[in-house]
Structures are given as C-alpha cells and as structure tokens.
Amino acid sequence: xAGVAQSPRYKIIEKRQSVAFWCNPISxxxxxxxYQQILGQGPKLLIQFQNNGVVDDSQLPKDRFSAExxxxxxxxxxxxxxxxxxxxxxxxxxxLIPGQPDTQYFGPGTRLTxx
Amino acid sequence: xxxxTQIPAALSVxxxxxxxxxxxxxxxxxxxxxxxxQDPGKGLTSxxxxxxxxxxxxxxxxxxxxxxxxxxxTLYIAASQPGDSATYLCAVIAGANNLFFGTGTRLTxxx
Numbered sequence: 647x648a649g650v651a652q653s654p655r656y657k658i659i660e661k662r663q664s665v666a667f668w669c670n671p672i673s674x675x676x677x678x679x680x681y682q683q684i685l686g687q688g689p690k691l692l693i694q695f696q697n698n699g700v701v702d703d704s705q706l707p708k709d710r711f712s713a714e715x716x717x718x719x720x721x722x723x724x725x726x727x728x729x730x731x732x733x734x735x736x737x738x739x740x741x742l743i744p745g746q747p748d749t750q751y752f753g754p755g756t757r758l759t760x761x
Numbered sequence: 762x763x764x765x766t767q768i769p770a771a772l773s774v775x776x777x778x779x780x781x782x783x784x785x786x787x788x789x790x791x792x793x794x795x796x797x798x799q800d801p802g803k804g805l806t807s808x809x810x811x812x813x814x815x816x817x818x819x820x821x822x823x824x825x826x827x828x829x830x831x832x833x834x835t836l837y838i839a840a841s842q843p844g845d846s847a848t849y850l851c852a853v854i855a856g857a858n859n860l861f862f863g864t865g866t867r868l869t870x871x872x
Contacts, residue, residue, distance in 0.1 A: 650804075677858065679860075681860075686864065687864050687865075688765070688850055688852070688862030688863050688864050688865055689805070689850075689860070689862050690862070691859055691860065694857065694858075694859065701857050702856070702857055702859065737804060737805070739805075741858060745857070745858075746858065747792035747793050747854050747858050748858055749795075749807060749810060750807075750858070750860060751807075752804040752805040752806075753804050754802075754803055754804045755803075755804050757802075
C-alpha cells in the first residue's frame with residue numbers, strides 16, 4: 647500500500663513570495679490533515695478536511711494561508727505572501743474512517759525555508 | 762485548550778540501558794494517546810496507540826502506559842539500541858480526531 651505522498655520535499659523562497667505544497671493521501675482515506683512543525687516543536691494542526699469539506703481550520707492563518715481539496719482526494723496548501731516565521735516542515739496526514747478517532751498516517755513532509 | 766508537555770527535552774543514554782520518556786496533558790477528555798517516532802528529515806512513524814479505556818500497550822521493546830485521571834503517559838524502552846536514536850513525540854487525540862502534540866524528546870543512544 648502506497649503511503650502519503652508530498653511534494654516538493656524542500657523549498658527555499660524569499661519573504662513575500664508565494665509557495666504551494668501538494669499532498670496525495672492514502673487511497674480511500676476520507677480525512678486529510680495539514681500540520682506545521684516549527685523546528686524544536688511538535689506538529690500543530692492547520693486544517694482538517696473530511697472528503698472535500700473543511701472540518702477544522704481554526705489554527706490556519708487565513709490572511710496568508712489557504713488550502714483546498716477540490717475532488718476529495720489530493721490537496722494543496724498555499725502561503726501568500728510568506729513570512730520568515732513560516733519556515734517549518736509542513737506535514738500532511740490522512741486517516742480512513744471519518745468522524746471518529748482513527749490512526750493518522752503521515753507523509754515525509756515539505757521543509758520550507760523563508761529567507 | 763489541550764496542552765501536552767514532554768520531559769526531558771533531550772536524553773543521552775549508553776546502549777543497553779532501559780529508559781523512560783514522560784508525557785503529560787492538561788485535559789483528560791481524550792479519545793486516545795499515541796506515541797510517534799520522528800527521524801531527521803522524515804515524517805512521523807506511529808509506535809503505539811493507547812485507547813482511553815486502556816492502561817498500557819506493548820510492542821516489542823516498547824511499553825506505553827496511560828493514566829487519564831492524572832494526565833500522564835510514559836514510554837518505556839527496554840535495552841536501548843543506537844537505532845532507537847530519534848525524536849519521540851507524544852500526542853493526545855481529542856475532538857474531531859485532532860492530534861495535540863508535545864514538543865518531543867530527542868533520544869541519543871551511545872554505542
């Protein structure tokens with residue numbers, strides 16, 4: 647079974663530029679999550695999708711971050727414009743069963759450096 | 762708001778030693794608690810998941826315990842090996858399957 651795929655693996659941009667990350671969850675998984683992990687900290691949930699609807703985006707800085715999962719499969723996370731403090735690893739995860747506690751499977755992450 | 766704390770932040774032990782990692786959380790209204798391992802430049806690998814009705818789970822040399830009433834969990838690693846070197850993250854699962862992570866313990870096992 648293929649795992650969660652993410653691309654790119656690394657990205658370096660200058661502040662005020664825009665960037666987009668892509669995630670393809672495990673086939674058949676209804677729920678998709680984006681996490682931000684700043685160096686030395688644990689991951690923090692940014693947004694949770696169930697199929698193509700948003701379940702929780704309370705921690706997403708909506709003035710600069712956006713995410714979509716149009717067909718209920720893969721997802722993109724965008725930052726526009728980027729700030730220095732956005733430097734982090736962005737992790738995507740997916741889980742099979744919607745609406746209840748279920749194991750989340752994580753991708754390898756995208757490491758973003760904002761200069 | 763759920764706060765998860767892990768102590769110590771970093772730990773170095775000689776190979777073969779047994780060790781304990783600690784995790785505490787502020788809100789006992791959780792579904793499950795999960796321990797992850799994170800290797801540099803890689804994603805998270807789930808090690809053990811303890812359901813809120815359970816008190817412990819074991820997998821090989823790993824044993825995790827959960828005391829919901831006191832808001833604590835421990836991860837016990839027996840006979841540590843250099844390959845165990847990694848960051849260990851504790852996460853509680855609450856709400857709509859949301860994971861609340863601690864800051865992690867960076868473990869180094871010295872050959």
